[in-house]
Amino acid sequence: MASLARFYDGETALVHDVSVRTTANELVIFRLADAGILARWPIGELAMLGDIQHEVTPPIVRKGSEARLVVDDPELRRQLASLVPQLAPLAGTRTPPARRIAAFGATFAALVGLFWLAVDYGTEYAAPLLPYSLQVKLGESVFDELTADKAECHGEGGVKALNDLANRLAKAADYPHEIAVHVMEGGPVNAFTLPGGILVFYFDLIDQAKDGAQVAGVMAHEIGHVVHYHPMKGLVRQYGIELLVKLVSGGYSDLLSTLASGGNVLLALRNGRAFERDADATGVALLEKLEIRADGIASFFEQMMAKEPKDSAAVAGIWSSHPPTAERIDATRRPSSGKPPFSDAEWKAVRNVCR
Amino acid sequence: MTNTTSLWGQAAAPSKPAAAMAAATTEPDLTPSRPLYDGKLGELYVIYLRHLMLMLLTLGWSRFWGRTRIRRYLWNHFAILGDRFEYRGRGIELMVGFVLALLLIAGWGGLMYLVWIYVFHERPFASFGLFDIFTLSVALIGFPLAYVGHYAGLRYRLSRTRWRGIRCGLAGSAWRYGAAATFLTFANAITFQLLTPVVSVNLARPRITNTRFGSLPFIFAGGAGDIYGRYIGYYFLNIIAWLVAAGIFFTAIGGAVGSLGISFTEEEFQKLFTRPSLRTILLVAALAIGLYVVFSLLILPLRCWWQAYLFRYLVSHSRAGNVLFATAISTRQMWGFLVLNYLIVVLTLGLGWPWVMHRTLRLIAAELWLYGAPDGASIRQPTDLGPRYGEGLLDMFDVSGV
Secondary structure (H helix, E strand, O other): OOOOEEEEOOOEOOOEEEEEEEOOOEEEEEEOOOOOEEEEEEHHHEEEOOOOOOOOOOOEEEOOOOOEEEEOOHHHHHHHHHHOHHHHHHHOOOOOHHHHHHHHHHHHHHHHHHHHHHHHHHHHHHHHHOOHHHHHHHHHHHHHHHOOOOOEEOOHHHHHHHHHHHHHHHHHOOOOOOOEEEEEOOOOOOEEEEOOOEEEEEHHHHHHOOOHHHHHHHHHHHHHHHHOOHHHHHHHHHHHHHHHHHHHOOOOOHHHHHHHHHHHHHHHHHHHHHHHHHHHHHHHHHHHHOOEOOOHHHHHHHHHHHHOOOOHHHHHHHHOOOOOHHHHHHHHOOOOOOEOOOOHHHHHHHHOOOO | OOOOOOOOOOOOOOOHHHHHHHHHOOOOOOOEEOOEEOOOHHHHHHHHHHHHHHHHHOOOOOHHHHHHHHHHHHHHOEEEOOEEEEEOOOHHHHHHHHHHHHHHHHHHHHHHHHHHHHOOOOOOOOOOOHHHHHHHHHHHHHHHHHHHHHHHHHHHHHHOEEEOOEEEEEOOOHHHHHHHHHHHHHHHHHOOOOOHHHHHHHHHHHHHHOEEEOOEEEEEOOOHHHHHHHHHHHHHHHHHHHHHHHHHHHHHHHHHHHHHOOOOOHHHHHHHHHOOOHHHHHHHHHHHHHHHHHHHHHHHHHHHHHHHHHHHHHHHOEEEOOEEEEEOOOHHHHHHHHHHHHHHHHHOOOOOHHHHHHHHHHHHHHHEEEEOOOOHHHOEOOOOOOOOOOOHHHHHHOOOOO
16 A cells, blocks of 8 residues: 655654644644654645645655655645645646647757758858957967967068958958968968968968969959958867757767767868859959959969879868869969069069079 | 655556565565656756857857756756755866866976976987977876766766765775776777777776765676676677678679779879769769668677677666666667767767767656655765866866766
8 A cells, every 4th residue: 555645754764654733833744554744844834745746645844954745645635735835836736748749849940940041050150250360369379279389480571462362352341451471381282271360371372473463363263262251160070060969969979979970070170162163253353353363272283183183172072161163163264364463573572482 | 755746757657465464564666667857858948059159259268067957957857756856066177177188288297397407308209398298198097087077077077966965075096097998998909909898897897886875885796797698699690780881881882883984094083083073972972872771781789789788788787776777779779879869969060978978868767767766864065065166177178068
């Protein structure tokens, strides 16, 4: 037979089978076996621990005491609930879970979708709003990290010519901040952009460029990244998706984060390819706006392709951070008409920036 | 004398001669019983989905309260000798613990910044930056701190757990446990895992013997020597199983590729991975399943066999006063606990967590046997209230389940 109620005295681990009576202002707890009174609790000091949704039988306590009264009998619970206002929730019953699971589940799924959209599209608008000084600080610290073991070139006229062109291009895109171009010694044949308008050229790229138009093409492409705040957007998006995965797993499992980081990398690469296409298009548009010859991007890619006929970006497919080079050449091909990007003296200085 | 006849008491009816003997002599009362778990998966999911929803809305800050609610549900649906457990932790305690751990890490970061400024600023190693120092040092301190956090987290949970109105607790130093665990794990790694029984027993002992129910300490009477024989057997069987599994797998792949007459040029091979068609994806999935089947047929049962043995040993060498514990958990059940639960979590992308917790408590309720009942009158409420905040380090450095 089920007991009516149990009383734990809070001092020892004894269990008493009890029942209760209420007087005008007291709850009297007495042993079932011999009607011995175990406790008299003033009604005003009664409280219930927990609730009926989480606890099967929420314990009744007297405030400040460690003793507990657990009422097993539903009828006795109902009586207490009707007599003592604080204990009213004791009479409640659990609602069947199906409808609440559906409601919470649907809300959860909708929130995941919203969060995803917010991260995927919201960064488009939110990233540029980050305080610019913060972006610069971030960019500078990454620059220090990446270039710690390389020497920077300071050939005066060259650095100035590159910075002038970069800032003209940025201004043409109504970009409100100063661009800083750094040239590092050696290779690879590459250039990249960091948050805060920091452009880094490796000298091998300048060295292998056929003419100023090619360097200007690469420069315009990088400015395309800058004016679209691509570095910042990439970062924000990556952290956003990571956070989403953490939240969806209930904050319980690192295992899932590991699993999801694979997907996250693919996503970042997909974003990367979209960024590159954007930067190519913007770069060409900026050169044309300044009436500078805009054939540099395509001709530079063609030169690269001639050297290394196997298109590594096309080969890498979904694992590539850049679109296939042939596709980029087709998209950026322009006539060689227009003003030269550098004067002869400037181009000479650029060629000698590391010497 | 406590004598509760209740709905949940699952005492086996004592046979008549045994009852007569117990009356005649002063033998201990060893009436067997099992815990009872009567939680419902649907109700658990209501609590869990609500928790996930709030997690998204609060960007994760509600997790302390969500965890607390889940524990309250699980604890109170678990009963021993007819008396339900009670979890009385509070979300704010977990949050304060988390913030304190966060401050600790921030302090450490500051310290590393000073080290970097004053020691490494001249850049003896060209590419060694502040970030590297911080990551490296956190990895170094994080390993022992995870153990410390484990122990401290256990202490917190026990101190918030009540049974028959009496608080549980965990004595002993979390730092000493962390140091011992770090040392033992390191020693085990450099001896090719041959110290595993020593590690298992010596890490279980402090956790068991420091556990208190009120004033009643738990007792552990095991030693690594008892289980070494079985471990050595497992150790070498494991090596053989790895070799066999690898052999089977590569023969199978070689055979399949050979018999189908498939051969790839380099280009086709690259295309296969970079432009995966549906067929390739299915093929890769089939291969992964094949690998999993071979692996799980040979390696994992062996591991579960050892884990089940170790678990049976640890449980049956523990007691609390005159309550003895025993379990007959089988290799198959251990597989369900270790492997199946893992798969459930991964394949459901985390949504299977409540199911895993539910399964685990059902397993405990089915396989844990208690002999006897505690002497209620002699067990007192502890004066110590336990730690004020909980689980910060655990949250920071380790995956913490419920």
